[in-house]
Amino acid sequence: MPSLQEALLNGWWQGIVLALVVWALMRDQLRISAATRLAIWQVTMGIVVALPLLQFISLPEAPAKRVATAPAAVSAPAAVGQVAQIAPAAARPQRAVLMLEDDNFVEMVAVFGLLLAAFQILRLLVGYWALRRLKRKSVQCEVPLPRSLTRDARLLLSSRIGMPMAVGFRNPAILLPERMVRALSSDQIEQVVLHEAAHLERNDDWFALIERLVRAVFFIQPAIWFIGRQIERERELACDDWVVARSGQAKPYAEALARVAEIGTTGWTPILATGVGRRKEIFTRLEALFDQTRNKIPSASEPMVLAAALLLLFVVTQAVPFSRLFGFSSFDSRSVVSDNNTRREFSIKGDIEFTENEQDVAALAPGSMLLLSRDENWIARRIEIEADEDGKVMRRYFVSGIAQPYGSEAKRFLAKELPVWMKNQSRDLRARLARWVQAEGVEGALREVEGAMNGGIKREYLEELLKDSSLDTIQTRRWLRIAEQLDSDNDKGQLVDLAAQQAKSMGLEPALLELIQKLHSDEERARLMQRMVLEAEDAIIPKLLRVIGELHSDERKSNLLISAAREFKRDLPVVFFEVAKGIHSNEGRRRVMEAAMEHHGKDLLTQQQVVAHAGRLHSEDAKRSVVTSVLNQPELSVGTLAEVRKVAAQMHSTEDREAVLRQLNSR
Numbered sequence: 001m002p003s004l005q006e007a008l009l010n011g012w013w014q015g016i017v018l019a020l021v022v023w024a025l026m027r028d029q030l031r032i033s034a035a036t037r038l039a040i041w042q043v044t045m046g047i048v049v050a051l052p053l054l055q056f057i058s059l060p061e062a063p064a065k066r067v068a069t070a071p072a073a074v075s076a077p078a079a080v081g082q083v084a085q086i087a088p089a090a091a092r093p094q095r096a097v098l099m100l101e102d103d104n105f106v107e108m109v110a111v112f113g114l115l116l117a118a119f120q121i122l123r124l125l126v127g128y129w130a131l132r133r134l135k136r137k138s139v140q141c142e143v144p145l146p147r148s149l150t151r152d153a154r155l156l157l158s159s160r161i162g163m164p165m166a167v168g169f170r171n172p173a174i175l176l177p178e179r180m181v182r183a184l185s186s187d188q189i190e191q192v193v194l195h196e197a198a199h200l201e202r203n204d205d206w207f208a209l210i211e212r213l214v215r216a217v218f219f220i221q222p223a224i225w226f227i228g229r230q231i232e233r234e235r236e237l238a239c240d241d242w243v244v245a246r247s248g249q250a251k252p253y254a255e256a257l258a259r260v261a262e263i264g265t266t267g268w269t270p271i272l273a274t275g276v277g278r279r280k281e282i283f284t285r286l287e288a289l290f291d292q293t294r295n296k297i298p299s300a301s302e303p304m305v306l307a308a309a310l311l312l313l314f315v316v317t318q319a320v321p322f323s324r325l326f327g328f329s330s331f332d333s334r335s336v337v338s339d340n341n342t343r344r345e346f347s348i349k350g351d352i353e354f355t356e357n358e359q360d361v362a363a364l365a366p367g368s369m370l371l372l373s374r375d376e377n378w379i380a381r382r383i384e385i386e387a388d389e390d391g392k393v394m395r396r397y398f399v400s401g402i403a404q405p406y407g408s409e410a411k412r413f414l415a416k417e418l419p420v421w422m423k424n425q426s427r428d429l430r431a432r433l434a435r436w437v438q439a440e441g442v443e444g445a446l447r448e449v450e451g452a453m454n455g456g457i458k459r460e461y462l463e464e465l466l467k468d469s470s471l472d473t474i475q476t477r478r479w480l481r482i483a484e485q486l487d488s489d490n491d492k493g494q495l496v497d498l499a500a501q502q503a504k505s506m507g508l509e510p511a512l513l514e515l516i517q518k519l520h521s522d523e524e525r526a527r528l529m530q531r532m533v534l535e536a537e538d539a540i541i542p543k544l545l546r547v548i549g550e551l552h553s554d555e556r557k558s559n560l561l562i563s564a565a566r567e568f569k570r571d572l573p574v575v576f577f578e579v580a581k582g583i584h585s586n587e588g589r590r591r592v593m594e595a596a597m598e599h600h601g602k603d604l605l606t607q608q609q610v611v612a613h614a615g616r617l618h619s620e621d622a623k624r625s626v627v628t629s630v631l632n633q634p635e636l637s638v639g640t641l642a643e644v645r646k647v648a649a650q651m652h653s654t655e656d657r658e659a660v661l662r663q664l665n666s667r
Contacts, residue, residue, distance in 0.1 A: 011051035015223035018048060018316065023230065032304070033295040034237035034288075039305040041234060042207070045227045047312050049214055054316060113220040120216035127271035131167050134160060134270060138175060143189055145174070148246060149197045157181060163264045165273040166196040168205025175273075183263045184256070191256035194246060198239040199274045208235075208274055233281070235274070240285055242298040250289045257282050257289075331371070335421065337453055346421040347371040350387075358422040358432065359415035366391050372417055383414055424454040433464055442475050450482050458482070459491040466498055473506045480511045489521045496528050509540045513547050526556040533563045541568065542575050549579035558588035565595040572600050577609040586619040594629045601633040607640040615647045623647065624656040631663050 022044050026037055138156035145155055153172040161177050174196040181189060199205065211228055218224045240257075244250045261282040288294060331347040338344075350368025354361060361370060364387035373382035382398040396403065397410035404410065423432065436445035442465070449461040462483055465471070471479060480503070483495045496515055503512040509532070516532075519525045529548060536544050545564065551557045561580060565572065576596070583589045593610045600606040607630060614626040627644055630636070636644075644664060651657040 011048075011054075012221060014051050014316070015048040015221055018051075018312070019044065019223040019226050022312070023226075030291070030294045033297040033299075033301065034234050034241055035298055035300040036295075036304055038231060038234035038238050039300040040308045041227055041230045042211075043305065043309045044312065045211065045214060045224065045231070047309075047316060048221070048223050048227065049218065051316065116219040117217050120219050121213075123271060124212055124216055131270045131272050134158060134175070135167060135171070135173050138173070141176060141181070143176075143181075143186075143193060146190075146194050146197045146246070149201055151200050153197075153200055155193065164192050164196055164260065165270075166199040166205065167270065167273045168200055168203075169209070172200050172205065174200070177264075180260065180263055184259060187252060188256040188259055191243065191247070191253045192260060194243045194253075195239055196274075198242040199235075202239070202242070204235055204239075204274045205272070209272060212272065236281065236285060237288055238298065240289060241296045244289065244296060245298040254286050254289050257286060331369070335424070341377060343373075343375040344417070344420070345371065345373045354418070354422065357435070358419050360411075360418070361385050364393060372414065372421070374413075374417060381413055383410060383417075420451070423448060423452050424457050426457055426460060429457070429460055430464055430468075433461055437465075437469060442469055442471060443478075445469075446475065446478050446482065450485070455486045455488050455491055459486060459488075459495060462495055463498060466502070471502075473508065476502060476506055476508055477511055480508065480515050484515050484518045489519045489524045492516075492519055493524045493528060497531075500531065504535065504537075509537065510543055513540070513543055517547055517550065522551050522553045522556055526551060526553070526560060529560055530563060533560060534567055536567075538570055541570075542573055545573070545575045545579050549582050554583050554585040554588045557583055558585070558592050561592045562595040565592070565599050568600075571603040572596060572606055572609075574605070574609070577613065580613060581616075586617050586622040589613060589617060590619075590622040590626055593626045597626075597629045597633065601630075602635060604637055604640070607633070607636060608643065611640060611643040611647060615643075615650060620651060620653045620656050623651065624653075624660060627660050628663065631660075 022040065026032060026040065029037075032040075135156065137160065138158040141155040141157045143155055145153060151172055153174060155174050155176070157178045158175050159178045161175055164174070164176050164180065166172070166174050174193060176189070176192070180192075184192065211231060215224050215228050240253070243253050247253060331349045334345070334347040336343070336345050348368075348370050351365040352361060352368050352370055353363040364370075364385070366387050366389050369384065369386040371382070371384050373380065375381075378400075380398075380400050384396040384398075385393070386396075387393050395406045395410070397406045397413075398404065433445060433449075436448045440447070445461075445465060449458060449465065452458040452461065462479060466479065476499070480499065483492060483499075486492050486495075492515060496512060500512065503509055513532070516525055516528050519528075525547075529544065532540075532544055541564075545561075548557060548560045548564070551560070557579070561576065561583075564576065580589060580592050583592065593613050596606055597610055610626060610630055614623050614630070617623040617626065627647055630640065630644060641664065644660070648657050648660040648664065651660065
C-alpha cells in the first residue's frame with residue numbers, strides 16, 4: 001500500500017500524461033462537437049483528481065508468512081587473528097533503505113502546496129463577495145431576456161466591467177457594460193445577451209465554480225490548469241454553437257462578436273464570472289464559426305462522453321500497477337545510481353531475507369518484490385523476484401527487455417550485483433564487515449568500504465573498522481583517504497574525532513589536516529583544528545597554521561591564532577604572521593598581535609613582525625594598543641625601538657602619537 005505522499009506524486013505525473021494524451025487525441029477531431037469535447041475534458045479533470053485515490057486500489061494482503069527461495073544460509077567462518085575481531089551480529093531479515101529519497105523535500109512541497117491551495121480558496125471567497133457586490137451596484141436594463149432562457153435571471157448594466165458576462169449561482173444575472181450598450185445596435189445586443197444566456201442555460205456558472213475549487217485545491221498540479229484552459233475554450237465554443245442553433249444564422253452573431261471585440265475594454269472581470277471571453281480569443285472563435293468542417297451541434301453526445309469516460313478509467317486503472325516504472329508507489333524503497341554510461345537500480349517491496357553471503361534471496365513475505373537492473377553499454381539486464389499473495393515465488397530475467405531463462409547467467413548477475421547494493425544497508429553491517437575482513441583482510445575490507453555509495457553507511461563502516469580492527473600506518477592512511485570522499489561535514493567531523501589520537505601516534509597528522517581541509521563548514525573546521533592546536537607537534541605547526549588561514553571567518557581565525565600563540569612552546573614561525581595578514585578586522589588582528597607579544601615577546605622575530613603589523617592597522621586605537629604591548633616588554637632590541645618610532649610618526653592622532661613617544665622616551 002503506497003503512502004499518501006507516494007500516491008500524490010504518482011497522481012502528479014500520471015495526470016500530466018493523461019491530459020497530454022487526451023489533448024493529442026482530440027486536437028484535430030473536428031467531427032466531435034465543442035459541447036462533447038467540453039464534457040470529455042470535464043470527465044478528464046475528474047479522473048485526474050481521483051488519480052491519487054486510485055493508487056490505493058489493491059487486493060487484500062495475505063497473512064504474514066515467508067516463502068523460502070534458497071537453501072538455508074551457511075554460517076560465516078570464525079574470525080582469524082587480529083584483523084578479524086569484528087563480531088558478526090545475529091542474523092535478521094534485511095529491508096533495504098532508499099538512499100536517494102528526500103522525505104523532507106516531499107514534505108516541504110506538500111506544505112507549500114497546501115499554503116497555495118489555501119490562498120486560492122481565499123481568492124475564491126473574495127471573488128464571490130465581489131460578485132455579489134457587483135450585482136448590487138448594477139442597474140436594471142430594459143432589454144428583454146431571451147424567451148428560451150429557463151432560469152430566472154436579471155439583465156443588468158454596470159460601468160465597472162469592460163466585457164459582457166454572466167454571473168450566476170442562486171440569483172443569476174447577465175451584466176452588460178454601459179458603454180458597450182450605447183455603442184451596439186439592438187440586434188447586436190440581442191446576440192450578445194443570447195451568448196450570456198447560453199452560459200446560464202447550460203449551468204456553466206455552477207460547473208465553473210466546481211472547476212475553480214478543483215484548481216484551487218490542486219494548485220500545484222499542472223494538468224489541472226492545462227485542462228482548465230481547455231474547458232474554458234470549449235465552453236465558449238459550445239455557447240457560440242448554442243447561439244447559432246437558436247438564431248439560425250452565424251453571420252449576425254459573428255458581426256456582434258467582432259463589434260464586442262472592437263469596443264470592449266480590459267476592465268475588471270470577477271474570478272467566478274463567465275462571459276464572452278478575452279478579446280484575443282474572440283477572433284479565434286470567429287474562425288471556428290465559419291469552419292464548415294466543424295461539428296456545431298450545441299449539445300454533448302452522451303454515448304461518446306460515456307465511452308470516453310469508461311476508456312479513460314480503464315486505461316488509468318490498468319496503468320496504476322505499472323507505476324513502478326517511475327519508482328514511487330510499488331516499492332517501499334528505490335535507489336538509482338547513474339554515471340556516464342551505466343545506470344543501476346535497486347528497488348524493494350515488502351519483507352525480504354537474504355542469504356548469509358548476500359548474493360541471493362533466501363525468503364520473501366507474500367506480496368514482496370525485488371527488482372535489480374543494470375544498463376551498461378547499450379545492454380540492459382534486469383531481475384525481478386516476486387512472491388504473489390499466495391506465496392508463489394517467481395524469478396524473471398530480462399536482457400534488453402527480452403525475457404530469458406532464469407539460469408546460470410541470471411544467477412551470476414544477481415550474485416555480482418546484489419552485494420553492491422547490500423553493502424549500502426545498515427542492517428547487519430558489522431557481520432558484513434567481519435566477512436570482508438576474514439575473507440580479504442583489512443585491505444580488502446577497505447576496498448569494499450570505498451565502493452559503498454551511501455556516505456552515511458560508509459562512515460559507519462569506517463567507524464567500526466577503526467574501533468574493532470588493528471590498522472597499521474598504511475591502512476590508517478588509506479582509511480583517511482576514504483574518509484575524504486564523504487560529502488557530509490558531520491560524517492567527516494565524526495571520523496576526525498575518532499581518528500585523531502591514532503593519527504597523531506602514527507605521525508599522520510598531515511593526512512588528518514588534509515581531511516579537515518575537505519570540510520565546507522568553517523565552524524566544523526575551526527572546532528577540529530582547535531583540538532589539534534592544543535596537541536600539535538612542532539613538525540605539523542606550519543601546515544596547521546596554513547589550514548587556519550583558509551578559514552573565512554575573521555573571528556574563528558583570530559581565536560585559533562590566539563590559541564596557537566598561547567599553546568606553542570617554540571617561537572612563532574613566520575607563517576603565523578603571514579596568516580594573521582589575512583584577518584581583515586583591525587580588532588581581530590590587534591588581539592592576535594597582543595597575544596603574540598604576551599607569550600612570545602622576548603623573541604626578536606616576534607617583536608619585528610608585531611611592530612610591522614601595527615604599522616599596517618587602520619585603526620589608531622588598535623595601532624596604539626599593539627605598540628603599547630610591544631613597549632611593555634622589558635627587553636627590546638634597538639632595531640625594534642627604531643621601528644616603533646617610525647610607526648608613531650605615522651599616527652594621525654596627535655594624542656596617540658605623543659603618548660607613544662613619551663613611553664618610548666622613558667625607556
